[in-house]
Amino acid sequence: MSSKNLRRDFKNRADLIRYLQLTFPDEAHRDANISPMRGGREAGLALLKTIDPSDYGKSRNHLDGAVTKLSPYIRHGALTLTEVRDHALDITNKPQFEANKFVFELAYRDYFQHVYAKEGVSIWDDLEPYKTGFVANDYADNLPNDVLTAQTGVAAMDAFIRELYQTGYLHNHARMWLAAYVVHWRRIKWQAGARWFLQHLLDGDPASNNLSWQWVASTFSQKPYFFNLTNLQKFSHGHYYDTTSNVGHEIFDLPYEVLEKQLFPHKPQNDRPTRKPKKSGKRRQRPHHYE
Numbered sequence: 571m572s573s574k575n576l577r578r579d580f581k582n583r584a585d586l587i588r589y590l591q592l593t594f595p596d597e598a599h600r601d602a603n604i605s606p607m608r609g610g611r612e613a614g615l616a617l618l619k620t621i622d623p624s625d626y627g628k629s630r631n632h633l634d635g636a637v638t639k640l641s642p643y644i645r646h647g648a649l650t651l652t653e654v655r656d657h658a659l660d661i662t663n664k665p666q667f668e669a670n671k672f673v674f675e676l677a678y679r680d681y682f683q684h685v686y687a688k689e690g691v692s693i694w695d696d697l698e699p700y701k702t703g704f705v706a707n708d709y710a711d712n713l714p715n716d717v718l719t720a721q722t723g724v725a726a727m728d729a730f731i732r733e734l735y736q737t738g739y740l741h742n743h744a745r746m747w748l749a750a751y752v753v754h755w756r757r758i759k760w761q762a763g764a765r766w767f768l769q770h771l772l773d774g775d776p777a778s779n780n781l782s783w784q785w786v787a788s789t790f791s792q793k794p795y796f797f798n799l800t801n802l803q804k805f806s807h808g809h810y811y812d813t814t815s816n817v818g819h820e821i822f823d824l825p826y827e828v829l830e831k832q833l834f835p836h837k838p839q840n841d842r843p844t845r846k847p848k849k850s851g852k853r854r855q856r857p858h859h860y861e
């Protein structure tokens with residue numbers, strides 16, 4: 571059904587929820603709920619008033635950090651990037667230091683939009699070859715059922731998938747971990763993961779989404795993004811939203827060097843990424859994601 575044909579007049583939220591559940595009964599098997607996030611400019615402006623850009627830089631990589639959840643409002647034009655930036659600069663004491671990281675991330679969104687404008691539908695193609703030692707044909711075309719039904723047996727990944735279905739939102743780090751798990755541990759084409767995210771994210775946006783998936787996969791970066799258990803635990807504090815279980819996490823529990831050889835056995839040795847990339851400003855490097 572086209573979104574143009576959807577009803578928009580409801581007496582209250584309960585009415586809206588009932589209508590959506592009746593209209594999309596197939597979503598029930600995915601444990602889908604109606605997201606608690608409210609749409610519209612009014613809700614966006616109310617949320618904007620609560621943001622804390624001064625704490626953002628230090629904490630944004632942590633699942634409980636000062637991230638804003640503004641992305642659905644920005645994505646759908648309820649808030650503009652300019653007004654979000656201006657508000658962040660207005661409310662910080664030393665904007666050039668305190669709001670720096672936050673404004674940087676807004677700029678990243680803008681950058682992805684520019685790449686999309688230039689590349690067009692080609693953002694669905696590999697922009698560069700994989701740097702994993704594998705070629706595109708080595709990756710599966712589709713997501714397997716255990717991923718789609720949040721039954722991978724890897725506690726954190728299953729929790730992130732449930733969170734995605736239930737709220738339409740995932741923290742950036744959770745998106746990176748889940749994307750890396752899908753592409754590198756399960757060896758599935760990033761396009762399958764990108765299509766899946768776009769179906770469920772309230773901020774689903776081909777530019778930020780596809781280019782981030784390509785960045786993880788290494789078709790839009792110089793090396794694949796992957797992580798280990800220490801990183802997962804450090805930034806999640808062992809909590810995966812609705813579970814503290816560690817079931818299945820042994821696949822991540824290795825030093826980076828060992829994990830890298832396991833995940834990318836054909837990758838040339840001299841091409842191995844260092845864990846502390848130089849801040850050289852080279853194109854397509856996002857060093858902060860390695861924190």
Ligand SMILES: Cc1cc2nc3c(=O)[nH]c(=O)nc-3n(C[C@H](O)[C@H](O)[C@H](O)COP(=O)(O)OP(=O)(O)OC[C@H]3O[C@@H](n4cnc5c(N)ncnc54)[C@H](O)[C@@H]3O)c2cc1C
Nearest residue numbers: 637638639640641675676679742745773774775778779782
């Ligand atoms: C695999 C993957 C898929 C993604 N898919 C999308 C998507 O479909 N739509 C989308 O808007 N973002 C996407 N992102 C980028 C990022 O994860 C989200 O923008 C961010 O998590 C949104 O949450 P927030 O509003 O709380 O962000 P905050 O951390 O509060 O950041 C404020 C705003 O800055 C921008 N921003 C923050 N981080 C990034 C980033 N890494 N890249 C680009 N812009 C950023 C967003 O507009 C965000 O609303 C994806 C990232 C990954 C790794």
